[in-house]
Amino acid sequence: MNRLEKAFKRTMDRNEKAFVPYIMAGDGGLNQLKEQIIFLEACGATAIEIGIPFSDPVADGPTIQAAGLRALAEGTTLRSVLSTIQELRPIVSLPLIIMTYMNPIYAFGIPAFVQAAGRAGVDGLIIPDLPIEEEEIIIPYLDVEEVELIRLVTLTSSRERMKEIAQRGRGFLYAVTVTGTTGIRAEFHEQVGEYLKTLHHLSPIPVLAGFGISSPEQVKEMGQYCDGVVVGSKIIELFRENKRDEIEKLIKAAKIISI
Numbered sequence: 499m500n501r502l503e504k505a506f507k508r509t510m511d512r513n514e515k516a517f518v519p520y521i522m523a524g525d526g527g528l529n530q531l532k533e534q535i536i537f538l539e540a541c542g543a544t545a546i547e548i549g550i551p552f553s554d555p556v557a558d559g560p561t562i563q564a565a566g567l568r569a570l571a572e573g574t575t576l577r578s579v580l581s582t583i584q585e586l587r588p589i590v591s592l593p594l595i596i597m598t599y600m601n602p603i604y605a606f607g608i609p610a611f612v613q614a615a616g617r618a619g620v621d622g623l624i625i626p627d628l629p630i631e632e633e634e635i636i637i638p639y640l641d642v643e644e645v646e647l648i649r650l651v652t653l654t655s656s657r658e659r660m661k662e663i664a665q666r667g668r669g670f671l672y673a674v675t676v677t678g679t680t681g682i683r684a685e686f687h688e689q690v691g692e693y694l695k696t697l698h699h700l701s702p703i704p705v706l707a708g709f710g711i712s713s714p715e716q717v718k719e720m721g722q723y724c725d726g727v728v729v730g731s732k733i734i735e736l737f738r739e740n741k742r743d744e745i746e747k748l749i750k751a752a753k754i755i756s757i
């Protein structure tokens with residue numbers, strides 16, 4: 499079993515839901531990244547999604563865009579993030595997932611990037627602008643390094659497409675819960691529960707809901723329909739405001755749902 503499979507198995511064996519926080523690498527500098535990863539592991543996160551700052555982040559809302567601009571202003575690059583992860587890997591046992599658009603990967607070179615990610619100890623990749631029809635450009639390299647591609651489905655995907663993506667899935671299936679960009683939402687589409695239940699039924703791997711989730715109540719609500727949640731914008735805000743106790747509460751909320 500790889501690190502991702504083990505982490506999900508451990509979570510499910512304990513009857514808990516998974517909680518995957520998203521943070522922007524280099525927001526506050528790369529030392530901050532190390533410190534945040536260590537803190538999130540201590541709080542009981544299941545895995546961590548690490549965003550690579552990019553100048554044209556089409557799926558991101560204002561909070562993550564702003565965090566990306568701060569990180570770019572700090573001089574953060576894909577290469578510097580990978581070396582930070584490599585330094586940290588001996589002391590962190592959580593699965594680490596990189597979220598980046600294709601452009602920085604092209605700039606790095608696909609084979610060189612995947613090899614560097616594998617050697618740094620990256621467990622998974624989320625690439626929102628890589629549709630399944632195009633993924634063969636990277637999959638053979640990922641297989642060699644044993645890095646998993648985490649695939650996304652959205653509320654507007656057809657049932658056929660959901661099925662196909664779920665069948666191909668590795669690590670976990672990322673179920674996007676809004677039609678739009680990342681960022682905190684007060685309310686969700688009324689069909690979100692049905693959508694997550696359908697996916698959960700179709701998918702051979704864990705299904706995690708992400709986009710818009712920001713409160714312990716929402717963590718619990720989404721957790722009823724699937725295997726856990728991803729929370730980004732709210733985590734970034736709470737780190738900025740130094741409200742670490744609230745981050746801990748959010749993560750703990752995923753541990754006390756029982757269905």
Ligand SMILES: O=P(O)(O)OC[C@@H](O)[C@@H](O)c1c[nH]c2ccccc12
Binds near residue numbers: 731
């Ligand atoms: O910020 P939110 O609304 O909590 O959404 C999660 C999200 O931040 C993270 O998973 C993410 C950030 N950028 C993305 C782009 C595509 C898919 C996912 C992401």
